[in-house]
Amino acid sequence: MVQQFQSQVEIKTLQTTSPSSRYSVHLPALNPERLKTAKAIVDKTVKLHKVFSVQGPYPAIRASLRARGWVEKRMCRSGHPVYKRHVKEACCNDAGDIKVEYDDKNHDQDPNGLYELMSRLLRNEMVYFYWTNRRDAINTNILQKEQMINHFAKAGxxxxxxxxxMNLRSLHWFDSADPDTFFPRCYRLGARxxxxxxxxxxxxxxxxSFLKYIVEKAQNVEEEGKNEHIQEACEPVIVSKLISRALKVCQDFLESLEHADIDASLETTSSLVKEEWGEFIDNYYLFVHDRAQMEISNSLVTCCKAMLQRLAEVSPQLETDGIHNIWIIKPGAKSRGRGIKCAKRLDQILRLVDRDPALIKExxxxxxKYLERPFLVEGTKFDVRQWFLVTDWNPLTVWFYKKCYLRFSTQPxxxxxxxxxxxxxxxxIQKHLRPSHQRHPVIPEDNMWSDDQFMTFLSSRGQKEQWENVVVPGMKKAVIHALQTAQDLVDSRKNTFELYGADFMLGPDLHPWLIEINASPTMAPSTPVTARLCAAVQEDMLRVVLDRKADRSADTGDFELIYQQATVDVPQYVGVKLFIEGLRLKDTCLLPPLRPLNRSASKYRGTKKEMAQEKVKPLPKVVKSAISPIKNISEKVPTQPSRHVPIETFTLHLPKTGHRSIHLPLDPHSHSVLLWRRGL
Structure with missing residues (x-):
């Protein structure tokens, strides 16, 4: 009866909150049997170390963990400053009775309030599995070894x-691959x-681009003059002059790749001067962007084709560059397409960046470089969201998910x-826009396809084998190379894992190009495609990090291990006890005090008898010679001191890590002691 009364009082206390209390836990009235059941479950869970916490709306994670016998200890609201203090105290197993408002009240169906009650009973227990949507939500330095978390520190x-x-530029230190073959070239405009x-x-x-434009115009002579924006025809002399300058720049670039310009002077290495560049760029805009009419001789077209063939051998991105010279400008640390713009004029790009001095400073x-010629589905652009999982950084262990999905734009x-x-x-971005009526009807209104739907489309074009032979292997290689360059920068911690989302675009030959890698990829069921695939990838992820941890032969779902470095043998630390043994001088004179350079040395403060016995002798000339051997000094200095100096042995003990010792005898008869005692 007493225990039943105490339980009822505890429940009523949890329900009672002051009007000013904003962060509180509300539990419905429970009968003693339900409370007894909750305590039994909690006790069993604590013994099995199956307590988890999830931040954010991840119903698939919660459902999968509960199916495995785990119980949730609810996190408080991540935006409140109490959150970090609450998590820190929870990690230290001393949470106390902090009144907090929990996240995501509507993500679960808990009519009996059993989950809330068990969470309250776990308030002073350690969490063994953390899932958060922010890397900095929990300080990993205070976690214990057995605690798992879904984010690596310093993974930005x-x-x-x-x-x-920046990292992909150092790929040559890790692998022989060229980043220009899978990552569009990129620059930081804030760095001079x-x-x-x-x-x-x-x-x-x-x-x-101008050379390609010339070749394409020659191949489509019958289409010239049909565009509405065609201006007056330019003189053939101007066109030939522009082609000659473009050919010279390309030739100089090829020579620089072959290091043929090493012995050239500064005047010869610069292809065009500033004024010539300004004139060339203006005429390039006139012909390519504004589509001015031109007349070209066949000989010039032949030269352009020959140069483009030579460039194709050394420029992997030549085909996707197009002719419009479009670049995409991105704020470095934003996500979900915020602040991204496309531009094709140099002055526009530089002016767009110069607007924000803070971003330039940092x-x-x-x-x-924008991929101007991507692979299109019925005239519509798309990208591929591909998941991969990292379970360790030392050795690097990467899991690739066999399923992915496509995201379409709403306009042709x-x-x-x-x-x-x-x-x-x-x-x-696209979910807020209305799809164009000019878009092909095969593209769904929710702008998403699964990989199976895309393979069906490729089969209709006779390209189904390229998915397995070109797209998937290319995405795997790009992911591995990106992770290799960051391996030394990420804080590797055991019992840590992270799921990433990589975005790819496909070239005209279906070759994949890595655009970016996202931490904490969205798992929202925004469409039927994501509702199915996002739930599946979360379930399979837990199979890898939990089930496989207990059983190496466990099923990993659609996750495939694509990379695992060989374990590096680290020499075993045997533990060496280090300490220093030496001799201590009992009766010694004090060192002379520090003095300015323009003052004479201090006199020896001893008795007259000692001063007479230890009269300072002039230095021998041999000491002043830098090339004389040190042994000559001993011939000029007496081998015995003028008086007996008692000595005492001492030992300096360092931390006890072994049984080895270092003996450093300090002989008062040595030359260094003699020179010091004589005031030298």
Missing amino acids: SFTTKVGLC DEKHAFIEDYRRTACT SKWVVQ YSLDILDNSVHLCNNS
């Missing part, structure tokens, strides 16, 4: 646009040297319109 080195841009490199790249790309702006693809509705496929 490849999940931000700036980090990915990279801004200069981007301007050079833009100019050189304008030259190659080198946050990233400009990346066009390079004449640089609007985000055409060129950005983020669902966070």
Whole structure:
């Protein structure tokens, strides 16, 4: 009866909150049997170390864990400052009675309040599995070894646009692959040297784009003059001059790759001067962007074709570059397509970046070459969201998910319109837009396809084998290379894992191009495709990190282990006890005090008898010679001191880590002691 009364009092206390208390837990009235059941479940859970906490609306994670016998200890609201204190105290197993308002009240159906009651009973227990939607939600330094968490610390080195841009440049230290074969070239406009490199790249790309434009115009002579924006025809002399300059720039670029320009002077290495570049870029805009009419000789077209063939051998991105020289400008640390813009004029790009001095100062702006010729589905652009899982960084262990989905834009693809509705496929942007009536009816209104639907489309075009032979292997290699470059930067912690979402675009030959890697990819069931696939990837992820941990032969679902480094043998630390043994001088004179350089040395403060016995002798000349051997000094200095100096042995003990010792005898008869005692 007493226990029953105490339980009822406890429940009523939990229900009672002061009007000013904003963060509280509300539990319905429970009968003693339900409370007894909850306590029994909690006791069993604590013994089995099956207590978890989830931050955010992840019903699939909660359902999968509960099916495995886990019980949730609810997290408080992540936006409130109490949150970190609550989590820290919970990790230290001393949570106390903090009144908090829990996250996501509507994500669960808990009519009996059993989950809330068990969570309250677990308030002072350790959490063994954390799932959060923010990397900084929990301080991993205070976690114990057996606690699991779904985020690695310091993983922003490849999940931000700036980090990915910088890290892939060091890929040659980890692998022989070339990042230009799977990652569009990228620059930080906030860094002065990279801004200069981007301007050079833009100019050189304008030259190659102009050559491609000439070749395409020659191949479509019958279509010339039909465009509404055609201006007056330019003189053939001007066109030939522009082609010659473009050919010279491309030739100089090829020679620089072969290091043929090492012995050239500064005047000969610069292809065009500033005024010539300004004139060339203006004429490039006139012909390519404004579509001015031109007359071209067959000999010039032949030269352009020959140069493009040579460039194709050394420029993997030549085919996807197109002719409009479009670049995409991204704020370095934002997600969901925020702040991203496309531009094709150099002055527009530089002016757009210069608007925000803060981002320039922190080198946050990233400009990346836009893939102007992607693979399209019935004239509509799309990208691929591909999941992968990292369960360890040392050794690096990567799991690739066999399923993925496509995200379409709402407008037909066009390079004449640089609007985000055409060129950005983020669902966070496209879901607010109305699909165009000009879009092909095969594209669904929710703008998403599963990989199975895409393979059906490829089969209708006779390209089904390219999915398994080109797309999937290319995505795997790109993911592995991106992780290799960040391996030394991420804080590797055992019992930690993280699920990432990589975004790819496909080239005209279905070759995949890595655009970015996202931490905490969305798991919201926004469409029927994501509702099915997001739930499946979360369930399979728990199979890898939990079931396989207990049983190596456990089923991992659609996750495939694609990379695991060989374990590095670390020499075993045997534990060496280090200490120093030496001799201590009992009766010694004090060192002379520090003095300015312009003052004489202090006199020896001893008795007259000692001063007479230890009269300072002049230094021998041999000491002043830098090339004389040290043994000559001993011939000039007496081998015995003028008086007996008693000595005492002492031992300096360092931390006890072994049984080895270092003996450093300090002989008062040594030359160093003699010179010091004589005031030298």
